[in-house]
Amino acid sequence: MAEIHLNKVSKSYGDVAVLHDIDWHIRDGEFVVIVGPSGCGKSTLLRMIAGLEKITQGEASIGNRVVNDLEPAERDIAMVFQNYALYPHMSVYNNMAYGLKIKGVPKDEIERRVNRTAEILEIGDYLKRSPRQLSGGQRQRVAMGRAIVREPSVFLFDEPLSNLDAKLRVQMRLEIKKLQERLGITSVYVTHDQVEAMTLGHRLMVLNGGHVEQLGTPIELYERPATAFVAGFIGSPSMNFLDAKISEDGKEVEFPGGNTLSLAQDFSKHANRPVNVGMRPEHLHVDDSNAEKTSHTVDVVEHLGADTLVHGTFGNGGSDLTVRLSGIRTIGQGEVLPLSIDPKNMHLFDPDDGRRLEA
């Protein structure tokens, strides 16, 4: 077990910089997730921790040992790959025993450890099979078994669930979480799937274009996204963004077309400033009372069973807006719904750099 320190870690290929000054302190036993769209550099960052990519600048340390110049084998890590990377010519048993054999662990000890790990992962019956005879989910377990059996101080996961079907993915996600809690080994998990990120991670790093957008717990990211990118990335369906302007007195936002919504705090220092207003689909409610509200002209309705997604246009301005209503609602096209939102659920972002605006 170990903590991981990243100190101004950067990566560039020739002149092309792909990661910029990443700072992060991952605590001992913590499960952290690096999340971002494809091409944001998240896998590269993981591979730098693993030692599969050179660190161009900065310093990475695992358990108080600077690992910049250490071979992957010397870093005391284990990695689970997206395509599992099981050795096709070896049985499941030998796949799991390979690392231990290299370390020179005695034979009976190897057998004991492999069998115990196989028991934890419920793959005891397949130990003699070759990887080709296993299903996707079983291969995934073997890949994890190979990592666990070595009892490393850090686990690295590189999109381990993306090759599984949706149902299996949910099941394995839960198992990974339970396993990590049980073993208490520091884990770094890379994914492009925000649901995986939110459910698995104690803390998340949202990466975009090689820059850290935000670091924080899933709740922090959801409730106080630091940038419009994070706000749009976390949550499904994603947040609605509407162009607006802060009023003269700083107490309202004014939308083009004349609608206004009041703000929770006094934004007078940003008076008259154009802003990007973010509202999550699940925070918008249909409200027939006399409370302050705005209208929503319905275009398309999607029924998910538990929820109903209502796509349409907002107010008189005509911007697209999605509303998520709980339960099954019968709403016709062209209908106009009165909507309201709790002012504290409105997020304001700078339209130019996407930063969150504070009162």
Add this chain to the structure above:
Amino acid sequence: MLKRVHFEPSFLPFLLVAPQIIITVVFFIWPASQALYQSLLVEDAFGLSSEFVWFDNFIELFGDEHYLGAFQRTIFFSFSVAFLSMAFALTLAAMADRVIKGATTYRTFLIWPYAVAPVVSGALWVFMFDPTLGIFTYTLGVLGYEWNHKLNGGEAMFLVIIASAWKQVAYNFLFFLAAMQSIPKSLIEAAAIDGAGPTRRFFSIIFPLISPTTFFLMVINVVFAFFETFGIVHAVTQGGPAKATEILVYKVFNDGFIGLDLGGSAAQSVILMLIVISLTVIQFRYVEKKVDY
């Protein structure tokens, strides 16, 4: 439902395949059948008449210690060539697989020897090892070793093996490199994380995974050494000294065109034909069984 298409009978398709069929018939079927027929004949010393003798030529061959000696020599020669060229190619491929800068140039240079004709390859080595003029002979002389493959049968054999193997290295290299590059990179990375160094990775992961290619090349190289090394032997040693490098293909030529024993020579080529057929069958039967990732 698919409509069954009927073509009007036409000469065009026959015309289009004709060149290939003519080439096959003239250069393969016809000579092969001639060899088969000739192998059952014995010609008199002046070439004026021939007699049908059934399998006497074959029976005689298998009682001939010169022929059996050539057989052994060929097996030794073929496996030495196959082993040497493959071992060398494998080493080069393993190194090229790790090269990043200038990889294309490096590979192109390694492929060049394949474009050299066997006779030319033989001629190159003959010059380098010539007992009076050769640069290697000179170097060996300086080091205190007197090289003369024209007198020493072992040295002559060594020289034809080297010359043949050198020519095959490029071909083998190409296949090994392709096989290595088709191994998913993550497997190698997983092994690296598991603690295996480059050498261990090579022997425990890469080598087992390219085994289908190794087997394929083994057959190809043995076939090459059996049948396509005539030019090299002819240029380097002419089968000498004292038949030390007379391999089967060379003996076919020597007995048939120099010794003028057409029946015996034809019988030898029929045996060679059977060998190549069986090697091809092995090739098709087993090479298809691939390791899948």
